[in-house]
Amino acid sequence: xxxxxxxSATALVGAAxxxxxxxxxERSHQQGRMHAESLAPAIEEVCALSGITVRDVQAIAVDVxxxxxxxxxxxxxxxxxxxxxxxxxxxxxxxxxxLAAGAMAEAGSDEARTVVAVVDARRGxxxxxxxxxxxxxxxxxxxLDPAPGRLSPPQLVTPDVLIRSLVEMDAGPADRxxxxxDGAVRYRHRLADARAGDLDLVERVxxxxxLTLARLARRRLDAGAxxxxxxxxxxxxxxxxxxxxxxxxxxxxxxxxVRARER
Amino acid sequence: MxxxxxxxxxxxxxxxxxxxxxxxxxxxxxxxxxxxVVSSQIDLHARYGxxxxxxxGRAHVELLTPVVADALDAAGSDTAGAGIDGVAVTYxxxxxxxxxxxxxxxxxxxxxxxxxxxxxxxxxAHLFASLLEQPDLGWPLVVLxxxxxxxxxxxxxxxxxxxxxxxxxxxxxxxxxxxxxxxxGLGYPGGPAIDAIAEDGDPSAFAFPRAFLxxxxxxxxxxxxxSVVNTVRKHPEAATADVAASFRQAVVDVLVAKAxxxxxxxxxxxxxxxxxxxxxxxxxxxxxxxxxxxxxGAFLPTRALCTDNAAMVAAAGWWRLANxxxxxLTLGADPNLxxxxxx
Ligand SMILES: [Zn+2]
Numbered sequence: 258x259x260x261x262x263x264x265s266a267t268a269l270v271g272a273a274x275x276x277x278x279x280x281x282x283e284r285s286h287q288q289g290r291m292h293a294e295s296l297a298p299a300i301e302e303v304c305a306l307s308g309i310t311v312r313d314v315q316a317i318a319v320d321v322x323x324x325x326x327x328x329x330x331x332x333x334x335x336x337x338x339x340x341x342x343x344x345x346x347x348x349x350x351x352x353x354x355x356l357a358a359g360a361m362a363e364a365g366s367d368e369a370r371t372v373v374a375v376v377d378a379r380r381g382x383x384x385x386x387x388x389x390x391x392x393x394x395x396x397x398x399x400x401l402d403p404a405p406g407r408l409s410p411p412q413l414v415t416p417d418v419l420i421r422s423l424v425e426m427d428a429g430p431a432d433r434x435x436x437x438x439d440g441a442v443r444y445r446h447r448l449a450d451a452r453a454g455d456l457d458l459v460e461r462v463x464x465x466x467x468l469t470l471a472r473l474a475r476r477r478l479d480a481g482a483x484x485x486x487x488x489x490x491x492x493x494x495x496x497x498x499x500x501x502x503x504x505x506x507x508x509x510x511x512x513x514x515v516r517a518r519e520r
Numbered sequence: 521m522x523x524x525x526x527x528x529x530x531x532x533x534x535x536x537x538x539x540x541x542x543x544x545x546x547x548x549x550x551x552x553x554x555x556x557v558v559s560s561q562i563d564l565h566a567r568y569g570x571x572x573x574x575x576x577g578r579a580h581v582e583l584l585t586p587v588v589a590d591a592l593d594a595a596g597s598d599t600a601g602a603g604i605d606g607v608a609v610t611y612x613x614x615x616x617x618x619x620x621x622x623x624x625x626x627x628x629x630x631x632x633x634x635x636x637x638x639x640x641x642x643x644x645a646h647l648f649a650s651l652l653e654q655p656d657l658g659w660p661l662v663v664l665x666x667x668x669x670x671x672x673x674x675x676x677x678x679x680x681x682x683x684x685x686x687x688x689x690x691x692x693x694x695x696x697x698x699x700x701x702x703x704x705g706l707g708y709p710g711g712p713a714i715d716a717i718a719e720d721g722d723p724s725a726f727a728f729p730r731a732f733l734x735x736x737x738x739x740x741x742x743x744x745x746x747s748v749v750n751t752v753r754k755h756p757e758a759a760t761a762d763v764a765a766s767f768r769q770a771v772v773d774v775l776v777a778k779a780x781x782x783x784x785x786x787x788x789x790x791x792x793x794x795x796x797x798x799x800x801x802x803x804x805x806x807x808x809x810x811x812x813x814x815x816x817g818a819f820l821p822t823r824a825l826c827t828d829n830a831a832m833v834a835a836a837g838w839w840r841l842a843n844x845x846x847x848x849l850t851l852g853a854d855p856n857l858x859x860x861x862x863x
Contacts, residue, residue: 293620294852297627301849311631326574327617330581334624337585341599342632488585498574 258478259307261300261314261339262471265332266324266352267376267439269464270296273471274303274314281398282306283468293331299467300335314343316484318474320465321349323384323411323495324376330492337487346484348474351493352376353386353411353438355465357403358473360437363459365394369432372403373423375440378413383440384495385419386411387426400472402480413495416444420451439463523845526636529605532841533591533629534834535584537622538614538642539669540564540571542583545830546595546604550648550838551655554595556824556831559583562709569702571668577617584625591830601633606846608837611639612857614669619853627849636846640836642828643859647676648839649825649832650792657817658789664779666803667795667828668694668709673737673778674859675786679839684859685782686737693771694797696741700748700767704760714764715800721765725758726751728770730777737778744770772802780810790817798826 262273264285271285284299284306304311319336322329340347356374364370369391376384389406414422426434436448437459445458462469478484531554536543545556561579565571589599597603609626612619623639630637646665650657662685665672671688691699694711701710706717728747731740748767752758783791791811797803804820811818825832 293623294850296624297631297849297851300628300631310634312634326577327620330577330617330621331624334581334584334621335628337581338588338625338628339632341585341588342601342629344600488589491582492578494578498572498578 258315259309259313260316260318260471260475260478261303262318262467262474263296263300263332263336264320264465264467264470265296265328266320266322267328267464269466270299270328271467272296272299272303273467274307275471275475276307276309280307281468281471283466285467287464296331296335311339312343314339315345316348316478317345318348318350318470319490320352320355320470321490322352322493323378323413324352325379326492326494329494333490333492337490340487347487347490348477348482348484349490350470350474351411352465353384354403355470355473356438356462357386357388358400359462359466359469360435360459361390361401361403362395362399362469363462364435370435371426371432372435372437373441375419375436375438377438377440377443378496382413382415383419383444384411384413385440400469400476402473402476411493411495416447420447423448423451423456433457435459437462523847525843525845526606526841529838529841531597531603532606532608532834532838533588533604534830534837535588535607535609535622535626536645536828536830536833537580537584537618538610538612539618539828540576541828542580542587543828543830544584544588544591545834546591546597547831547834547838550835551652553652553831555591556829557587557591557594558829559587566708569708570698571615573615573617576615577621580618580621584621588625588629601629601635604633604635606635606837606841607637608640608834608840609637610642610645610833611851612854613642614855616853616855619855623851623853627851631849636841637849637851638837638840639847639851640833640840641857641859643670643672644682645832645836646794647674647682648679648836649794649821649829650819651679652831652835653821653825654819657792657819660786660788661790661792662779662783662786662788663792663794664775665794666693666775666797668692668698670795671739672859673782675782675788680843682859686739686778688739688741690740690742691745693739693741693775694795696745696771697797699745703749703752704763706760706764711797711800714768715802717761718765718768718802721759721761721763723765723769725762726766728766730770730774733774733777737782739774739778741771768800768802772800772806775803776806776810779807780814783816784814788816790819792819792821794821794826796827799823
């Protein structure tokens with residue numbers, strides 16, 4: 258099954274393709290607010306790299322967040338429209354699950370681990386979930402599904418609340434705690450102070466990666482997860498909409514006169 | 521790299537998500553509307569008295585999939601893109617978070633169907649709306665585009681050839697209606713609310729200012745809004761219907777006087793109204809009277825084509841694909857896009 262993964266929940270935007278024959282391709286850009294511009298070309302590129310056309314894609318995985326709202330909407334709208342236009346289904350995956358899976362793949366040791374995934378929610382808050390991994394680390398190119406070990410659902414909290422929960426957390430004597438995500442990077446010094454010694458920041462995984470998303474989705478599909486119709490896929494915002502009307506954000510005046518320019 | 525015009529474009533899917541309407545339409549040869557579906561979010565925003573950007577963006581994501589499916593279905597196409605030669609989408613001006621949803625959708629459908637995508641200026645699309653219902657008005661035209669987001673006076677010398685004559689230096693006309701309606705407690709959207717109550721009022725009860733009436737083609741409505749507020753403070757006993765009628769009269773006087781003067785100056789064959797405020801009953805009747813007196817055509821599109829819709833986007837997109845060429849897949853959104861003069 259040709260599986261296309263679409264990632265745009267945080268500052269990293271891109272696509273990955275796991276092709277029928279086992280090949281993997283990934284294209285991503287770390288370019289903040291340029292999600293809308295670079296996502297469609299990335300999709301076209303990973304298909305070309307895999308020797309297929311977009312029409313040959315048979316399933317789509319998309320990061321539905323939590324994350325940055327505009328990026329989420331670009332990714333989810335793209336996934337929905339591709340699925341609609343191709344007549345195929347979509348697997349929605351949590352950004353925090355992708356981060357946790359990426360952290361374990363990066364850490365690659367057989368010790369038991371606690372993983373704390375942290376996505377920067379801006380405005381002094383973070384989205385976070387905690388996971389527990391037991392048993393063997395994933396092999397190269399393999400991925401563990403963090404969902405069975407998820408200890409808490411995604412929450413929107415302040416860094417202070419997250420730090421308090423880390424201080425109070427009983428990780429077990431032989432355990433290491435991995436912390437991962439752009440929220441962890443942003444608040445790294447305060448988080449490090451919270452746990453002396455046993456906290457490792459997984460620096461190489463600051464954003465969910467398209468390829469990790471693709472591999473996690475493939476694993477879930479192999480385990481029996483079902484694709485959803487395009488119409489049912491929605492972003493997981495985890496934060497109420499800011500219901501203020503910003504008149505200034507509306508269309509600017511179009512006057513042509515000198516008077517207008519002088520204002 | 522300049523794009524090349526694409527020959528043989530017939531059927532175009534249009535997508536519009538620049539503000540609070542989620543819309544999709546299928547138009548053949550830029551002229552025949554095969555389907556046009558508009559899902560309005562008015563109820564969602566009504567209790568806030570205006571469009572809330574974050575709520576609009578969220579709603580577009582949920583509404584677009586079924587709206588596109590309905591438009592394709594009603595046109596005898598399908599979601600596999602049967603018979604669709606191109607996808608057109610509004611990429612500005614508008615709310616950035618809303619525009620991006622439509623642009624993402626359009627590019628993804630174009631990728632899935634392997635057809636070209638083209639970004640359309642929302643303002644240009646409004647100009648094409650008039651040609652959809654009456655393609656033989658003659659050239660040049662003067663178009664008065666008045667809505668909650670825009671107030672423009674444009675000379676159209678041929679499709680795709682524009683000259684911006686004037687615009688608002690502050691509030692859009694529809695925005696003034698919304699703000700005054702909110703102040704008077706008449707609800708949202710303000711245009712229809714004021715239009716309704718003004719019918720029972722005395723339009724000469726208050727002499728509100730008519731900014732720049734005889735001076736150029738630019739508009740200003742913020743002083744008028746302030747004057748309404750001050751008047752109501754000074755005369756709390758004033759009948760709301762009289763205030764609304766006097767306000768509406770002041771707005772329409774300025775709009776019609778300038779549009780009429782512009783039409784005369786450029787030798788227009790016809791004056792067209794476009795945008796949501798073009799549904800205002802007083803504006804329609806006064807524009808019609810003025811054109812009759814001046815011996816030029818008056819084109820007042822039906823309400824469905826005045827307000828934001830995707831048929832006008834598909835029509836403008838068809839023209840762009842056939843005469844200019846497609847947009848690259850790197851197409852983004854431009855919330856401050858302007859109408860580029862090409863005359
Ligand atoms: Zn409009």
